[in-house]
Amino acid sequence: MQNLPINWLTEGLIDFEYKKYLLLAYLQNARSEFKQQRLYPVFSDLIMHYRNLQQVKEHKKLVYEQFPKRISRADFEKLELVYEKIVEDDETMKQIEEILQFAAPLFVNAVDAGKELYEFIEKHLEISPVGITPMYFNEGYLFLDPYYGKETQVYLYQITIFQNTYEKYRGIHTHLLKTVRRGLSLTHEGLKVQLVKENRELPNPATFAAVAKVPCPVEHSLLPIAKRSLVKYVASMAA
Template structure:
C-alpha cells in the first residue's frame, strides 16, 4: 500500500500542492484497503497521523506519544528540532498551517471510516470462555475461527498493562501455536484438554474462543480486532 512517512508534514518540499498530492494518494490507498476489509495496519497509521496533526494544529508542536513505537526517542528529538526551526520561519509555517487545515478533516473522515469498519467486524464476532475460567485471565489460549473456514487458529496470549502520558491501558501479545481442523470430535473443550496434555507451561490456562460470523481477512482485521476484543472481555471479567 502507498504509505505516508511519519514526518511527511516537514519532510522534503514544503509546498501545499505537493503535500496535497501525497496526502490524497495515501488516503485513496487507505480507502482501497478498507474496501477490501483490510483494517490494519492502515487504521492505526491513520490514527497516528491524525493525532499528530491535531497536536500541531492546536499547540504547534509535536508530541512523542502520538508517534508509533517504530520511531525512537532520538529520532523524534531530531524531528522535533526540525519542526521548531520551521515554526520560527513565518513563510514556511504559513504553508504548514494551510496543509494542516486541509488535511485534518480528511484524516478525520478516514479515521471515522476505519472506526465504522472496526465496529462492523466487532459486532460480528462472538467471544466465549472454553471450560472453567481460572481467576487469572491475563495469560492463556485464544482459539480463533474465521468464516467460512473449517480451521481453528490456536494462539498463546498474554495481556500486559502499559502507561503513557495520557492513560493506563492494556496491551496483548499473541503467538501462533498451530492450526487444527474442526470436526465433531474436536470441540473447543477437547482441544483445550489436548493442549493441557501436550503443553506443561500453562497448567491452568484461561481459554477463550473467538468466532467470526462474516468473512474478513484474518491477519489484517480478524486477529487484531479479536485481540482487542479479548482484552476488553478479560477486563470485564476482572472488574
C-alpha cells in the same frame, strides 16, 4: 500499503500542491485497504497522523508521544529542530497552515471510516469461554475461528497489566501454536483437553474462543480485533 512518512509535513518540498498530492494518494490507498476489510496497519497509522496533526494545529508543536515506537528520541529531536525553524519562517508557515486546513477534515473522514469498519467486525465477533474458566485468566489459549473454512488457529496468550497514578492498562501478547481442522470430532472443548495433555505447564488453562461471523482478513483485521476484544472481555471478568 502506501505509507505516509512520519514527518510528511516538514519533509521535502513544502508546497501545498505537492503535499496535497502526497496526502490524497495516501488516503486513496487507505480507502482501498478498508474496502478489502483490511484495518491494520493503516488504521493505527491514520490515527497517529491525525493526532499529530491536531497537536500541530493546536500547539504548533510536534509531540513525541504521538509518534509510533519505530521513531527514536534522537530522530524526533532532529525532526523537532527542523519544525522549529519552519515555524520561524512566516512564508513557509503559511504553506503549513494551508496544508493543515486541507488535511484535517480528510483525516477525520478516513479515521471515521476505519472506526466504522472496526466496530462492524467487532460487533460480529463472538467471544466466549471454553470449558470452566479458572480464577487466573491472564494467561491461556485463544482459539480463533475465521468466518471462512473449517480451521481454528490456536494461540497462547498472555495479558500484562501496567498502571500509572490514574489508570490501569492491559496489553496482550499472542503466539501462534498451530492451526487445526475443526469439526464434529474436534470441538473447542476437545481441543482444550488435547492442549492440556500436550502442555502440562498449564494444567487448567483459561481458554477463550473468538468466532468471526463475517469474512475478514485474519492478520490485518480479525486477529488484532480479537486480541483487543479478549482484553476487554477479561477486564470485565476481573472487575
